[in-house]
Amino acid sequence: MRRVSRFVVLVAVAFSGLIDRGASCAAPEAAENSKTSEIKSTQPITRKRAEKLKPAKKASTGDAASEKPTSKKSRESSVKSKSKSGDASTPSSELSISEKANAIFTDELKKYVSGGMVDYAAWKKDPSGLHDYLAALSKVTKGEYDSFSPDEKLTFWINAYNAYTIKLVLDHYPIKGTKTYYPASSIRQIEGFWEENSIELLGKKVTLEGMEHDILRRDFLEPRIHFAVVPAAKGCGRLRAEAYGVKGLNEALEQNTIEFLSNAKNVRFDTEKNLIYVSQLFKWFPLDFATAVGLGKRFPPPTDDEIVAAYILMKTPEAVQKNLSENGTKKFRVVYQEYDWSLNDTADQPSSEPPGSPASK
Numbered sequence: 001m002r003r004v005s006r007f008v009v010l011v012a013v014a015f016s017g018l019i020d021r022g023a024s025c026a027a028p029e030a031a032e033n034s035k036t037s038e039i040k041s042t043q044p045i046t047r048k049r050a051e052k053l054k055p056a057k058k059a060s061t062g063d064a065a066s067e068k069p070t071s072k073k074s075r076e077s078s079v080k081s082k083s084k085s086g087d088a089s090t091p092s093s094e095l096s097i098s099e100k101a102n103a104i105f106t107d108e109l110k111k112y113v114s115g116g117m118v119d120y121a122a123w124k125k126d127p128s129g130l131h132d133y134l135a136a137l138s139k140v141t142k143g144e145y146d147s148f149s150p151d152e153k154l155t156f157w158i159n160a161y162n163a164y165t166i167k168l169v170l171d172h173y174p175i176k177g178t179k180t181y182y183p184a185s186s187i188r189q190i191e192g193f194w195e196e197n198s199i200e201l202l203g204k205k206v207t208l209e210g211m212e213h214d215i216l217r218r219d220f221l222e223p224r225i226h227f228a229v230v231p232a233a234k235g236c237g238r239l240r241a242e243a244y245g246v247k248g249l250n251e252a253l254e255q256n257t258i259e260f261l262s263n264a265k266n267v268r269f270d271t272e273k274n275l276i277y278v279s280q281l282f283k284w285f286p287l288d289f290a291t292a293v294g295l296g297k298r299f300p301p302p303t304d305d306e307i308v309a310a311y312i313l314m315k316t317p318e319a320v321q322k323n324l325s326e327n328g329t330k331k332f333r334v335v336y337q338e339y340d341w342s343l344n345d346t347a348d349q350p351s352s353e354p355p356g357s358p359a360s361k
Helices: 001-043 047-052 063-065 074-082 097-112 120-125 128-138 144-147 150-172 208-220 223-227 247-262 304-315 318-326
Strands: 198-201 204-207 267-270 273-278 333-338
Touching: 047 273, 097 120, 097 128, 097 150, 120 150, 128 150, 144 198, 144 208, 150 208, 150 247, 204 208, 204 304, 247 267, 247 304, 273 304, 304 333
Parallel strands: 273 333
Antiparallel strands: 198 204, 267 273
8 A cells, every 4th residue: 555655656746747847848938938028018119110000090009008008198298398308208219309399399389370370570589499490300310211101201391391481581580572573571572582591401401492392292292282381471371380290190281271272362163154263372283283183194184274173173162062063173264363472470461362353153
C-alpha cells in the first residue's frame, strides 16, 4: 500500500514538473508579446498611422486613444490655448505644429473679425499675434509638411494666404490710393500686392500669387477654395472668425460656398429671361469648377458658361433647384457682374449693388 501511495506521489510530482516546465517555456514568449503590445499601445499616433486607421474618425484612433482618452472639452481647450506645449490632458503628438499655430490665428481672428469684415484700425495697433502666427508657420519644415494629411496641407495654405493678406493690408493701412478705376481703399491700389511681396514657407519664398495659383489651385483641385481664400475684398468669400482646421474642414468649405452663392450680390436669377447674374470670380476660373459637375472630361468640351451655370445650379438651395430644374443649365445665359474690390474693412460703408444689373426676379 505504501509502495502504491509513493508511486502515486512520484507520478503527481513528475506531472507537476512537466506543467511547470511547460509554463516556463511559454512565459518568455508571452512576456515578449506583452512587451510588444505595450510598445504598440504607447506608440504616438502619427499622421501616417492615423490615415491607416481610417475611417475611424470618431474617438477611436488606435490603441493610444483607448489608453489615454481625451475628452471633447479638453481637446477644445487645447486648440484654443496659445501655449506651445498644448493642454496637459492632450498628448502633444496629437497636434501638429500647424494645428497648434492655428490656435494663435483663431485668437486673433476672433478679436478683429465680425460678419466677415475686419477691424483693420484696431488690429494695426497690435499685430503681434498675427506676426507670431506667421512666424510659427515659417518654422514648419518641408519634412513636417510632407507628413501632413491632404486636408492639413490644404488648411495650411488657406490660412497662410489669409493671414499674409491681412499682414500686407496692415502694413499699408490706411490705404489711400489714387487709381480711379478701383476704390481708394482697395488692395488693388498697392502695386505688386500679390506678385512682389513674399514670405518664407517650407524653406522657400512664396508670394500670394504663388500660394493661390501654383499650390492651392494646382495641387488640391478643390474649387471651394475660391470662397475660402480672402483677398481682402468685399467681393470675395466671407473671412471666418477662426482658422480653418482639419476637423470640420469639409463643412466649413461647404458653408462658405453656400453663403457666397446665396448672396444676391454674387448670384441672382432672372427666370423670365433665363439669365444668371454671377460674380466675375467665375469668369476668372471657370475650369476649376468643371470636374465638380462632371464636365471635366466631356467631349466636345463644355463652354465656360455651361460649367459655371451647372456648378451654381448644383450648389443652390433645394427650393431654388426645384424651380429652376425645368429650364436646364444650357438654357441659362451667364452674365458676369462687376467684382467689388472695396476693402473688407469695418470702417467702410456697405458697398452698393453692382451697377448695370436688373433686380432679381
